[in-house]
Amino acid sequence: MRTFRGVAYRTGQVFAPVVLAVIVTSILLAVSGAPPLQTLAILLQGGIGSAAKLALSASVWVPLTLCSSALLFTFAAGLWNIGVEGQIILGAIMATGFLRLFPEGGSVLWIGGALLAGMLGGAFWALLSGLLRTWGRVHEIFSGLGLNFVALGLTLYLIFGPWKRPGIASMSGTEPIAPSFWLASYLNLPCSPVSLLLALVCLAVVAVLLGRTRWGLRLKAVGQNPNAALLVGLEPNRRILEAMAVCGAVAGLAGALQVVGVYHRLLPAISSQYGYTALLVAMLASYRVGLIPIICFFFAVLTVGSIQLPLQLQLDSSLSGVIQGCLVLAFFLVQGIEAKLRMQWGRS
Amino acid sequence: MTDALAHALAGILVAGVPLVLATLGETLTERAGVINLSLDGTILLAAMSAFAVSFSSNNAWLGLTAAVGVGCLAAAVLAVVSLLFNRSQLAIGFILTLLWRDLAYFLGHPYARQQGAQLPVWTIAGIKDLPFLGVVLGQQTPVVYFSLFLIPFSWWWLCRTRAGLRLRAVGEDPRAAYVRGIWVVGTRILYTLLGGALVGLAGGAYSLAVKPGWGRPQGAEGAGWIALAIVIFGGWHPLRAAFGAYLFAALQVVSIQLQDAFPAIPAPIFQVAPFPVMILTLLLVNIGDIGWLHDLSLRQPWLRRWLQRLQVRAPAALGQDFQPEEDS
Numbered sequence: 141m142r143t144f145r146g147v148a149y150r151t152g153q154v155f156a157p158v159v160l161a162v163i164v165t166s167i168l169l170a171v172s173g174a175p176p177l178q179t180l181a182i183l184l185q186g187g188i189g190s191a192a193k194l195a196l197s198a199s200v201w202v203p204l205t206l207c208s209s210a211l212l213f214t215f216a217a218g219l220w221n222i223g224v225e226g227q228i229i230l231g232a233i234m235a236t237g238f239l240r241l242f243p244e245g246g247s248v249l250w251i252g253g254a255l256l257a258g259m260l261g262g263a264f265w266a267l268l269s270g271l272l273r274t275w276g277r278v279h280e281i282f283s284g285l286g287l288n289f290v291a292l293g294l295t296l297y298l299i300f301g302p303w304k305r306p307g308i309a310s311m312s313g314t315e316p317i318a319p320s321f322w323l324a325s326y327l328n329l330p331c332s333p334v335s336l337l338l339a340l341v342c343l344a345v346v347a348v349l350l351g352r353t354r355w356g357l358r359l360k361a362v363g364q365n366p367n368a369a370l371l372v373g374l375e376p377n378r379r380i381l382e383a384m385a386v387c388g389a390v391a392g393l394a395g396a397l398q399v400v401g402v403y404h405r406l407l408p409a410i411s412s413q414y415g416y417t418a419l420l421v422a423m424l425a426s427y428r429v430g431l432i433p434i435i436c437f438f439f440a441v442l443t444v445g446s447i448q449l450p451l452q453l454q455l456d457s458s459l460s461g462v463i464q465g466c467l468v469l470a471f472f473l474v475q476g477i478e479a480k481l482r483m484q485w486g487r488s
Numbered sequence: 489m490t491d492a493l494a495h496a497l498a499g500i501l502v503a504g505v506p507l508v509l510a511t512l513g514e515t516l517t518e519r520a521g522v523i524n525l526s527l528d529g530t531i532l533l534a535a536m537s538a539f540a541v542s543f544s545s546n547n548a549w550l551g552l553t554a555a556v557g558v559g560c561l562a563a564a565v566l567a568v569v570s571l572l573f574n575r576s577q578l579a580i581g582f583i584l585t586l587l588w589r590d591l592a593y594f595l596g597h598p599y600a601r602q603q604g605a606q607l608p609v610w611t612i613a614g615i616k617d618l619p620f621l622g623v624v625l626g627q628q629t630p631v632v633y634f635s636l637f638l639i640p641f642s643w644w645w646l647c648r649t650r651a652g653l654r655l656r657a658v659g660e661d662p663r664a665a666y667v668r669g670i671w672v673v674g675t676r677i678l679y680t681l682l683g684g685a686l687v688g689l690a691g692g693a694y695s696l697a698v699k700p701g702w703g704r705p706q707g708a709e710g711a712g713w714i715a716l717a718i719v720i721f722g723g724w725h726p727l728r729a730a731f732g733a734y735l736f737a738a739l740q741v742v743s744i745q746l747q748d749a750f751p752a753i754p755a756p757i758f759q760v761a762p763f764p765v766m767i768l769t770l771l772l773v774n775i776g777d778i779g780w781l782h783d784l785s786l787r788q789p790w791l792r793r794w795l796q797r798l799q800v801r802a803p804a805a806l807g808q809d810f811q812p813e814e815d816s
Contacts, residue, residue: 168594171595220582222582278774285713285763290763292756455594456594456704465583465586472573472583476573
């Protein structure tokens with residue numbers, strides 16, 4: 141009987157936010173004059189309707205999964221790393237810059253070099269945020285966000301300046317990298333198995349590092365109580381920088397993969413706001429590694445599916461963001477209501 | 489020359505309106521101990537609503553009212569989830585800023601790039617004919633005059649009234665305030681809504697006066713984050729915060745001028761310029777806490793005085809939740 145109640149309780153915890161989000165979204169759609177059911181069908185069909193669309197969703201799933209799992213490091217250390225977006229961009233810039241050294245193409249090994257360069261770039265950008273926090277006492281929300289805009293400005297500068305395509309400088313990005321540096325894809329689908337594999341490896345590494353190592357334990361201790369951590373010699377500042385660097389490196393890897401695996405060039409929209417969405421994913425997953433791939437898949441489907449909205453229903457594609465936001469908000473609301481009820485039951 | 493300066497000042501007053509309103513609103517909210525991180529999205533949602541309502545009704549005042557209402561409602565969501573149900577203010581605020589932004593783009597889609605109503609320009613007869621002041625203040629939109637009135641008013645309210653004292657007590661020491669019979673959660677909700685209303689007004693000022701119209705992007709993106717940083721720069725004090733807001737507005741005006749003067753430098757450089765400046769100003773107000781500089785200042789009195797002038801201190805209970813049920 142008790143287990144039955146437990147299961148019912150868990151199911152309620154999961155479904156209540158979903159139902160809430162669906163209700164809110166349906167109201168919104170009704171207000172904007174769109175048929176709710178048809179819209180949701182288009183969203184799903186656009187995301188998983190065919191092999192190509194599924195592969196497109198997978199190509200969104202990879203950077204989202206990388207960034208969400210990277211964020212678990214900084215969340216564990218009690219940091220609000222809003223700068224992931226900029227760290228992705230720096231990864232993309234560094235990877236593009238590295239591959240531009242070989243305009244004629246070259247060995248596949250250089251792809252590995254580009255990925256490493258991307259990781260370095262992301263780690264560097266995250267460390268700037270971390271140093272501003274530990275040394276300059278600037279909260280990482282502001283340094284991270286400011287650096288996001290700086291990274292975007294840097295991209296635009298490169299695209300319109302030193303790296304512009306001969307003759308035409310436009311928002312469409314830099315000259316493509318040499319085709320020998322494009323990550324191999326399976327059956328010409330828009331997602332490379334290499335990227336998928338890297339994302340899975342990353343999930344495993346994060347799970348082990350945070351759950352099974354002394355280092356992960358130290359990070360969490362610093363996140364739980366920085367003052368106590370300082371007293372017992374855990375060097376919170378050093379842990380903060382380490383968490384930032386590791387998170388930035390993974391975000392930078394995501395950016396580098398956007399270049400070699402998806403766009404094959406540097407674009408203004410190279411990060412596609414994945415950094416911000418990843419924060420939502422990490423919160424919705426309550427910082428548990430196991431839930432991240434599932435939520436990322438759902439979010440990726442929504443993101444890809446929403447591309448169809450302007451074409452088929454003259455709706456703005458930001459609907460996917462609205463659904464994602466509603467879902468996370470509803471999740472927190474349900475959690476809060478539950479805590480409040482539990483407290484009242486506990487007292488009576 | 490003086491005429492050019494007067495025109496520049498008039499431009500700064502206009503550009504500063506949304507920043508001043510949002511900064512003062514957030515200052516009041518944060519003085520009550522609540523961080524509303526959703527400013528950036530709220531400004532966009534309010535800007536969209538203001539434009540949509542004034543477009544449909546052909547009445548800019550109705551649009552401005554809608555903006556205030558939307559700002560209030562947007563803050564109410566934060567108040568309910570994080571103040572009544574004790575979820576993290578930072579988490580909810582961040583979620584909301586993304587949610588409001590996407591909602592603004594979604595609902596505002598049909599109104600993109602349309603011609604709509606704008607706020608009128610008021611001519612103040614007595615001031616208009618004065619030599620210098622006439623150019624600066626003689627002919628402005630009502631939101632400019634309101635923002636100029638709000639700066640001293642919010643200072644007076646916060647620092648010179650009983651209500652302001654209660655507000656500060658709630659932000660500094662909610663427990664003590666609770667024991668003294670102040671309804672902590674109620675006060676916090678009130679100032680979250682009030683701050684939200686001002687942030688909404690900031691959004692309305694954008695789409696009806698400062699950067700008229702609606703589109704994606706509107707041009708207000710990022711302003712909310714800058715306002716949040718100015719609150720810190722302003723040390724949670726209305727007068728200093730307003731000064732900071734005008735400083736950033738001046739930066740925006742100057743960057744537009746510079747863009748014309750140096751066409752060779754790509755425009756995006758000027759667009760992102762406020763953000764490194766934001767980081768630097770935050771670095772500046774925290775500079776007294778930096779280890780070696782702090783040690784040096786202990787030996788050099790003049791340095792200590794300067795650092796103390798820059799330094800700011802946040803309301804002690806900022807961002808912490810308060811549950812009166814738990815203590816006895």
